Structures are given as C-alpha cells and as structure tokens.
Amino acid sequence: MSDTALPGSAAGVSSASAEMTGARGAKPQRRISPRNIMIYGTLFVVCVYYALPLWVMIMTSLKGMPEVRLGNIFAPPMEVTFQPWVKAWAEACTGLNCDGLSRGFWNSARITIPSVVVSILIASINGYALINWKFKGSDIFFTILIFGSFIPYQVMLYPMVILLRELGIYGTLQGLVLVHSIFGMPILTLLFRNYFSSLPEELFKAARVDGAGFWRIYFQIMLPMSIPIFVVAIILQVTGIWNDFLFGVVFTKPELYPMTVQLNNIVNSVQGVKEYNVNMAATVLTGLVPLFVYFVSGRLFVRGIAAGAVKG
Template identity: 65%
Template sequence: MANTSTISAEPSGAKPKPFITWERAVVYTVLIVCALFFLLPLYIMIITSLKSISEIQGGNIFVPSSNPSLAAWEKAWNSACTGLYCEGIKVGFWNSIKITVPSTIVSIAVASISGYSLANWPFKFSEGFFTILLLGSFIPYVVMLYPIVIITRYLGIFSTLPAVVLVHTIFGLPIQTLLFRNYFASLPQELFKAARVDGASYWQIFFRVFVPMSVPIFTVSVILQVTGIWNDFLFGVIYAGPTNYPMTVQLNNIVNSAQGGKAYNVDMAATILTGLVPLTIYFISGKYFVRGIAAGAVKG
C-alpha cells in the first residue's frame, strides 16, 4: 500500500495556481458536506447522552442541552436494565474484555504461525488449504453456525467463554493468515536463507528472526482483531451464553428492555460507551488501522 502521508506532504506541480479555483471550491464543499454527514451521528450521540429525558421530549435533537449532566452515563454504566438485571453495561464491558483478550491472543498465535508456514515453508497442498480458508472467509457465517453449535455442544463448551474464543479464532483465521503470509513473503528471502544456513530450526527462525521484525504487522493484526471481536454481536449472542454476553449484546438488551418510555439519553450513553474502545483504538492507531483494512484487499 502506498504511504499516503508522504505523497500529500510533498509540494508538486510545476506552475503556481491562483489561490482558489472554483474546482477546489467544489471539492472542499463536497468534502465538508460529507464530513458533516459522517460527524452528525457522533454529535447527536454525545449531546443526547448529556440531556435529561424532559429535554429530549421537549427539545430539538440538534440542540445541545442547556444544562448538561453525566447522570445518564452513570446510569448506563452502573444501573441500566438488561431484561432481568439492572447492573448497567459495565457487566458487558468486562465480559467483552474477557472475550477479546484470549480470542485475540489465540487467533493471532494460530494465524501468525500458519502465515509463516505458508510463506516460508510451503508444502504440498499448503496453498490449497489457504485457498479453502480464503473462500471460507466469504461464506456467510450462518452456513457454519449450526455445525459449530453441534461441535461446541459435543465438547460441552456451548454457552461458555471457550466457545466464543474458539469461534473468533476460526473466523479470524482467514484474514489474519492472509495478513501474516503476505507480510512474511515480503520480507527479504536472504534473511530466511541465512538463518537456515546457520542451522536455525523452524521455531528458531520464527521467534528469533521473524517475530522481532514483525512488530508492525502484529500491531495491525491486534488492532483488526480487537476491534473486530469487540464489535461482534452474532457470535456473542449465540455462543457466549447469557452470563458472558459481550458489550454489544448488553447494549442491545438495554435499549430494547425499556419500560415505560425509552430513556434515549441512557441508551445513547450506553451506545457511546460500547463504541469507545474501538474508537479509541482507531483514533490512536489511525495509520495502522487503515493499513490493516487495506492489506486484505490491496496488498499483493
């Protein structure tokens, strides 16, 4: 992928142009209008969460509260009701952590080793297996959901944490393997050969030569997996079981379990809280995030 930041930073073009042309004006107008459209929901989420219910019912959705308060946030975190229990979305937050951490570690461990094997130690049928994985990543999840229900039930882990970790490992494998395989293949072959000549084994080359060189790709892959797993809803609702429901499922339950009128301010506070982890990762890691999502599609 092209390094986007350096290209735009360099001045280019031979002749100086007038300060602003009408073409530039059109470009900026379109971009700014689109930017407003994309920012609008974030703005509305934030101002709604700071309002009181009476302000929401009487006021305008675009106008910020005259008396902003964090009461809705406090309620969303600590005491919003998800059907039977009223313990807030914090339960879901901790569940999501419990799901995301092991799922990310296991799936990246499996995928990085598979990618390393595919790129540097190919064997008969290795590309065949990889093609299956790649095609498998496009198969609608529902096609494989029930078979996995059968497997996890047989193993007695259905509706438990290990089941979700297993499912995230399975469905994260194709894209993660692709990421690592392409990265390892792009490293200079001489490194690998030199290590071979020096008598390094499969595992020594991986841990002593490749892993230290691969911090960027591990970063990209952690970002992709953490945001992907955090944002998952379907696997959480099917395999995790009610005691382990991740934050997305809890959020949905909080919004849907409104009794006696919807508390939009609490709903929006819970919504922001759910989006906060991936958003923070996104804003901190910007370039890596873009690289991750583009790697699967463009890098070759």
C-alpha cells in the same frame, strides 16, 4: 494459490497506507477560486453528514430526559448531566440483570483479549509455515481457507454449535474465543503470509544454516522483524471482535453477552419508558473502545481495515 491471491485487497493492504502521502491531482490553485469553493464546500457538507450522528449521540447523552423531550437533538445541552452515563454503565437493565453495561464491557474485554492473542498467534504461525516451510498440500489448505472466508457465517453457525457442544464449551467464553480464532484465521493468515513473503528468504536460509529450527526461527528471527504487521493485525482484531454481534449472541448465554449484544438488548427493550439519554450514553460507551483504537492508530488503522475488509 499463488501470489496473485486476492490481488486487489492484498495490494490495498500495502498501498492503502503507503500511498496516503501526497495527492496527485492538479496543481493547487489560488486560495479562493470557484473550483476550491466547490471542493471544500462539498467536503464540508459531507463531513457534516459523517460527524452529525457522533455529535447527536454525545449531546443527547449529556442531557436530562426532560430536556431531551423538549428540545432539539442537535442542540448542545443547556444543563450538562452525567447521570445517563452513570446509569448506562451501572444501572441499566437487560432482562433480570440491572448492573448496566459494565457487565457487557468486562465480558467483551474477556472475549476480545484472549481472542486477539490466540487468533494472531495461530495465524502468524500459519503464514510463516506457508511461506518458509511449505509442505505438500499446504497451499491447498490455504486456498480453502481464503475461499472459506467468503462463506456466510450463517452456513457454518450450527455445525460450530455442535462442535462446541461436543467439546463442552458451548455457551462459555472459551468457546467464543475459539470461534473468533477460527473465523479470524483466513484474513489474518493472508495478512501474515503476504508480509512474510516480503521478507528476504535468505534470512530464513541463513538461520537454518545456523542451526535454528522451526520455533527458534519464528520467535528469534521472524517475530522481531514483524512488529508492524502485528500492530495492524491487533487493530483489525480488536475492532472486529469488539464490534461482533452475531457470534456473541449465538455462542454465549445472557450473563456472558458481549457489550454489543447487551447494548442492543438495553436500547431495543420494549419494556418501560424509553430513556433516550441513557440509550445514547450506552451507545457511546460501546463505541469508545474501537473509536479509541481508531484515533490512536491513525494510518495503521486504514491498513488494518483494508486487510480486514475481505472478511466482509
């Protein structure tokens, strides 16, 4: 596949953030004009739609159950309580375990961190090899990889199960890390390949004349020049892997379920009285990590998800 690979999405990666500067519409008009009232009015209504669920989530999680039953889900709590949060974190039950979401949180952390590291390491080396050390057939494998990223995961789930079972890591965290590394590979490889192709080729040539080999050029020349794209890849992977549900539920067992799976089991469990405040606290807790990444990374996040969107 040539440089035209996924042109729109690849362009989106670079332009989504680069072009975020300066609007291009008509000249700004008087502060209060019918046109402005319409624009800002519409945007305000839209923002209410987007913001409301987060508001409701947090407000509900800060109320006691009596107040939840009485009242208005949009109203702020009359009496703030953190009890639902404590319960969601440390006491909520899934099946036989009653140690709350904390278990899922630590599982997710133990899944996400190695998966991010391994997948990014592999993909960045792939991208580097694809650009600078082309060998016969390397582009064919890359093309398969890209088209493979469009195959629904469901098609490859069972063969993966067999593969992990053969390797003896089915149902373990290592197995899930491998799954995330494999299915993250297409998009990350594309990301790094495009980035490395934008670096001057002469630098690579100069390093070869200077006697540096494959690994030395990667670690001493390429890596230090690629910090931004590594940050983008980390954003993409942390949110993607943290939010994963399907792989978690298929490739791990209940004690090792990631946070999303555990959250779903807590909230959608049919036993007992529904504690909506605890459920909402659990939901907020599960969303905290990606939200934190989102608010901290700002514009880089747009680049990250624009890159990751191809994954679907």
